[in-house]
Amino acid sequence: MITEALLLSAILFVIGTFGVLVRRNAIIIFLAIELQLNAVNVALVAFSNLHGIDGQIFVFFVMTVAAAEAAVGLAIIISIFRHYETVDVNNFNFLKW
Amino acid sequence: MQLDFTQPLDYWWALLPEIILCVFGMIVLIAGVTRSSLEEEDGDPSFSHGAHLGWLALVGVLLAGIANGWLYGVQEVGDTSMIAVDGFRLFANWIFLVAAALTILISFAYVHRQRLQAGEFYSLILLASAGMMFMGGARDLIVIFLGLEVMSIAVYALTAFNRHDRKSAEAGLKYFLLGAFSTGFFLYGIALVYGASGSTNITVIGSSVSEGLASPGLLSVAIALLVIGFGFKVSAVPFHMWTPDVYEGAPAPVTAFMSASVKAAGFVALLRVFLVAFDASYATWYPIMWWLAAITMVGANLMALVQSNVKRMLAYSSIAHGGYLLVAVTAANQSAAAGLLFYLLIYTLMNIGAFAVLIGVARHSEEHMRVEDYSGFGWSRPVLGVVLTIFLLSLAGFPGTGGFIGKIYLLQGAADAELWYLSVILVLTTLISYWYYLRVAWFMWMKDSEAQDQHDLVQAPLPMQLALLATVAFILYTGFFPGVTIDLVNDSVHGLGNISELVPGFME
Numbered sequence: 158m159i160t161e162a163l164l165l166s167a168i169l170f171v172i173g174t175f176g177v178l179v180r181r182n183a184i185i186i187f188l189a190i191e192l193q194l195n196a197v198n199v200a201l202v203a204f205s206n207l208h209g210i211d212g213q214i215f216v217f218f219v220m221t222v223a224a225a226e227a228a229v230g231l232a233i234i235i236s237i238f239r240h241y242e243t244v245d246v247n248n249f250n251f252l253k254w
Numbered sequence: 255m256q257l258d259f260t261q262p263l264d265y266w267w268a269l270l271p272e273i274i275l276c277v278f279g280m281i282v283l284i285a286g287v288t289r290s291s292l293e294e295e296d297g298d299p300s301f302s303h304g305a306h307l308g309w310l311a312l313v314g315v316l317l318a319g320i321a322n323g324w325l326y327g328v329q330e331v332g333d334t335s336m337i338a339v340d341g342f343r344l345f346a347n348w349i350f351l352v353a354a355a356l357t358i359l360i361s362f363a364y365v366h367r368q369r370l371q372a373g374e375f376y377s378l379i380l381l382a383s384a385g386m387m388f389m390g391g392a393r394d395l396i397v398i399f400l401g402l403e404v405m406s407i408a409v410y411a412l413t414a415f416n417r418h419d420r421k422s423a424e425a426g427l428k429y430f431l432l433g434a435f436s437t438g439f440f441l442y443g444i445a446l447v448y449g450a451s452g453s454t455n456i457t458v459i460g461s462s463v464s465e466g467l468a469s470p471g472l473l474s475v476a477i478a479l480l481v482i483g484f485g486f487k488v489s490a491v492p493f494h495m496w497t498p499d500v501y502e503g504a505p506a507p508v509t510a511f512m513s514a515s516v517k518a519a520g521f522v523a524l525l526r527v528f529l530v531a532f533d534a535s536y537a538t539w540y541p542i543m544w545w546l547a548a549i550t551m552v553g554a555n556l557m558a559l560v561q562s563n564v565k566r567m568l569a570y571s572s573i574a575h576g577g578y579l580l581v582a583v584t585a586a587n588q589s590a591a592a593g594l595l596f597y598l599l600i601y602t603l604m605n606i607g608a609f610a611v612l613i614g615v616a617r618h619s620e621e622h623m624r625v626e627d628y629s630g631f632g633w634s635r636p637v638l639g640v641v642l643t644i645f646l647l648s649l650a651g652f653p654g655t656g657g658f659i660g661k662i663y664l665l666q667g668a669a670d671a672e673l674w675y676l677s678v679i680l681v682l683t684t685l686i687s688y689w690y691y692l693r694v695a696w697f698m699w700m701k702d703s704e705a706q707d708q709h710d711l712v713q714a715p716l717p718m719q720l721a722l723l724a725t726v727a728f729i730l731y732t733g734f735f736p737g738v739t740i741d742l743v744n745d746s747v748h749g750l751g752n753i754s755e756l757v758p759g760f761m762e
Binding site: 163166170173174177183186187190193194196197200201203204207208209211212214215218219222225226229230232233234236237239240241246249 | 417
């Protein structure tokens with residue numbers, strides 16, 4: 158069971174990584190990052206089957222941090238939308254990317 | 255006083271400086287919303303309404319410093335608690351507190367002039383510093399992760415703080431997306447370390463790795479992922495792409511803060527994790543660190559040569575300094591760890607000092623950042639000119655400044671580990687860096703001003719003068735009399751690993 162769960166987590170993580178690298182919409186990129194974090198959660202829960210409760214407790218911290226990150230991240234996306242009227246990262250070239 | 259961490263209250267005592275900073279962060283935040291900070295627009299930037307909040311934040315930093323000094327008298331029992339109470343952490347705390355204090359001092363006029371929300375600004379600086387202190391003191395990967403996020407989220411917000419400026423918003427978005435992306439890698443690395451060793455405690459991981467209980471395959475992947483995560487935070491080449499953009503776009507005091515203490519926090523946590531938890535798998539991460547250090551030093555110094563914007567040049571310079579510090583991580587012995595702490599302290603002071611003058615020249619906005627804007631600056635504002643020249647010489651590593659002693663000390667660590675190639679690269683890239691630092695100094699002293707009144711509007715109010723005086727004094731003091739500081743850093747690194755002695759001349 159653990160092998161399958163770890164495989165699932167690795168697949169989710171890779172999908173998230175590709176999402177960040179390929180997609181150009183800031184909100185979709187952010188969603189892909191959240192997918193990465195949740196892939197980590199799957200791995201932590203799987204490992205805690207082997208090593209005890211620590212991993213599952215860690216999952217709560219990860220979820221809390223993801224929520225805090227979402228709050229600040231969406232605020233930043235709104236503030237950039239006010240300047241550019243778009244959230245496509247290809248358009249943000251005021252600074253040399 | 256002894257702390258054995260059997261009772262939860264012991265953690266409260268061990269975390270006293272962090273708690274004080276968090277409490278003051280919230281007090282400043284609440285005090286900031288009780289009155290509109292847009293009153294008294296024309297008041298003195300050092301003492302108007304927004305400035306009260308700045309002085310209040312400074313009181314918080316001072317109290318946290320007192321608590322940190324008090325912790326020197328506290329002994330911890332055992333070495334598996336989640337929070338370390340050792341010299342390494344306490345010295346790292348000094349660096350973060352000094353950086354926070356200096357950042358607040360140089361922000362007064364900027365916050366006033368740009369009409370930033372003073373309460374949020376200062377409280378975010380305090381909270382970010384608390385996160386850094388958690389990172390430096392953590393002996394558990396969960397705490398490191400939480401500290402990293404407390405720091406990062408606060409700094410994302412600080413980067414995008416100037417909402418009227420589209421550059422600031424863009425820098426904030428870039429920093430946020432890449433920072434969160436790197437957090438994903440870091441976290442996956444932690445999950446795999448936990449899977450391989452069965453614990454998140456650094457000391458426990460260390461013993462299970464050295465007893466060979468951890469599965470080596472899983473561990474190597476985990477180390478690679480952790481290197482990527484830390485690499486983004488300390489902006490090592492090739493994970494540096496965000497750095498120049500973000501440093502250029504962020505408000506200047508925030509850039510000073512980021513380039514000094516965010517980097518310091520990354521390095522302190524990196525050193526503790528790799529020296530204590532992964533000392534037995536040195537052979538796995540040694541080559542990775544070696545190449546990161548070499549590419550970072552060469553790449554960043556070459557790219558800094560072609561910059562015409564001083565703020566962007568300082569961004570590349572900060573990447574290059576990260577490369578010098580990676581040499582110390584690669585060397586992984588006591589003298590290198592001491593050198594890393596010493597260099598981080600000096601680097602924090604000289605970098606924030608240089609940015610302070612930059613803010614003055616930019617007249618508290620984000621203009622006047624070209625090298626040409628400095629032509630004739632030295633002759634029309636002699637004091638500021640001399641001060642900036644000292645900072646530039648120290649950044650370049652000129653004898654008689656703290657930067658020189660720091661580099662010597664890093665080289666000492668590298669020589670103890672017999673890293674001859676890296677030492678040569680360090681010296682050669684330092685010589686390259688003389689060009690772009692001295693170019694600014696050359697414009698300041700050897701060129702005539704472009705216009706008669708070019709530097710009339712340059713401002714350096716009282717708090718900034720205080721910050722400049724303190725930094726210049728300390729840099730010259732350590733440049734000529736480094737003894738006291740060196741004794742202190744040497745005492746601070748006891749208990750960390752000393753692994754490269756086990757494998758002398760490894761690979762070289």
